[in-house]
Amino acid sequence: GQQLNQSPQSMFIQEGEDVSMNCTSSSIFNTWLWYKQDPGEGPVLLIALYKAGELTSNGRLTAQFGITRKDSFLNISASIPSDVGIYFCAGRKAAGNKLTFGGGTRVLVKP
Amino acid sequence: DAGVIQSPRHEVTEMGQEVTLRCKPISGHDYLFWYRQTMMRGLELLIYFNNNVPIDDSGMPEDRFSAKMPNASFSTLKIQPSEPRDSAVYFCASSSVNAEQPQHFGDGTRLSIL
Numbered sequence: 001g002q003q004l005n006q007s008p009q010s011m012f013i014q015e016g017e018d019v020s021m022n023c024t025s026s027s028i029f030n031t032w033l034w035y036k037q038d039p040g041e042g043p044v045l046l047i048a049l050y051k052a053g054e055l056t057s058n059g060r061l062t063a064q065f066g067i068t069r070k071d072s073f074l075n076i077s078a079s080i081p082s083d084v085g086i087y088f089c090a091g092r093k094a095a096g097n098k099l100t101f102g103g104g105t106r107v108l109v110k111p
Numbered sequence: 112d113a114g115v116i117q118s119p120r121h122e123v124t125e126m127g128q129e130v131t132l133r134c135k136p137i138s139g140h141d142y143l144f145w146y147r148q149t150m151m152r153g154l155e156l157l158i159y160f161n162n163n164v165p166i167d168d169s170g171m172p173e174d175r176f177s178a179k180m181p182n183a184s185f186s187t188l189k190i191q192p193s194e195p196r197d198s199a200v201y202f203c204a205s206s207s208v209n210a211e212q213p214q215h216f217g218d219g220t221r222l223s224i225l
Contacts, residue, residue: 033213042202042216097142097206098167099214101154
């Protein structure tokens with residue numbers, strides 16, 4: 001099915017570093033969501049964005065809804081070991097309640 | 112508050128057997144979604160319900176898959192007969208009637224078909 005283009009696919013972090021990831025689409029979405037999935041668990045909502053241009057923070061997380069409504073990014077500042085996991089973006093269009101998910105960004109700790 | 116509850120958490124069975132996955136949505140939520148997650152295809156929406164009525168089942172892969180929602184607090188996803196390629200993690204999610212409210216996911220059922 002249709003997927004959002006999420007990048008990077010994976011990244012290594014060192015404690016204290018800032019982390020960025022983004023999601024792009026050829027379609028317009030009215031809502032952008034960012035989820036995090038830990039091993040053996042379901043995705044957990046981190047941030048929801050409802051308006052183009054909106055910038056929203058949740059602790060060390062900051063996400064923005066792109067002006068064109070075709071993209072979004074997520075930043076994690078001063079990363080800590082528990083930030084490891086898979087981050088998914090998801091977009092929702094005006095009609096209905098279906099979400100389209102990105103392929104995920106796997107965040108790993110630098111050895 | 113109780114979240115979305117799925118059972119079983121793990122299921123291992125032989126191909127050809129019937130598999131039934133269960134989901135209890137968050138109380139008061141009107142939408143229920145079934146997803147499948149694999150390494151190759153990521154998170155795919157299989158079917159979703161609104162007020163117990165199936166709205167979009169275009170993601171259901173084959174006739175071997177069926178889903179029901181007999182009441183507001185219970186849904187099942189059934190695979191009959193199961194095949195090894197059905198092995199995946201199956202998630203249930205729910206959300207409220209307010210379309211702006213995001214979906215909340217259960218912890219999934221890890222299904223292995225031998």
